Amino acid sequence: MTLVSNQLHSIIGEILGVDPESLQADTRVRSLPKADSMHILQIILKVEKIYGIEIPDTVTFNIETVGQFEQLIHTLLEQNQAKV
């Protein structure tokens, strides 16, 4: 697991009240208990704060799996580095 993966699993686990180690790349975020729009936005806000990235609004409604979320973070971090 990468650092991003570990941190993302911890954030999701903390906000949705699930065991971070139970999360897999193909785990569907919306299938998790407590996964409504408010909790998903809380996850997004925390990720934005930790990584200094801006996640598009569409992600709140379109994100499917934990793996997709992790990939998005990597992509946005790369874009940020390219700007520097």
Place this chain on the structure above:
Amino acid sequence: MGSNKFIEQNSGNILTTEPSFNCFGCAIGNVKGLHLRFEEIEQKIQTSVCLGKDYESFPGVIHGGIVGTVLDEVMAQVAYRNNQCPAMTIGLRIRYIQPMKTGNHYIAKAEITSQEENVVKVSGQVESEEQGLISVADGTFVLLSAERLSSNKLNLPDTTVQYLMQFVSNTQEEEIL
């Protein structure tokens, strides 16, 4: 963060009670306005809000633009009160989570997240005990210092520049005293 003395002086409020001030968000004299009042709690500025049918989009739901106005207002207030200088919005991102309901009570709060010279970044949110988080926002505000007003690169109307210059000048005099 701003001193309690300053908050005390302005919670009255210099801007909101001044006769020619007609802000839709906070001016007391604007009959169509929201009449928001502000208080400082744990280094945040907050206001309570409960809106009626005049501010609806769908029946029972407050218009998203009005929710944005409440957020913009409370965020501008935290920038203004902590710098003793009027602040103007130059960027605003709002994320809506749940509807603000007509006739329900909400709290909007804001805090400064970073500041570089005259540019202040602020986060804000609207919430209620019953519903939880309603909406969040990130805003960027420019402080309207005397220097910035003099150059007027923001293309403000002349009357606005004169009004704000007078306000900034009065605030500086109070600081000296």
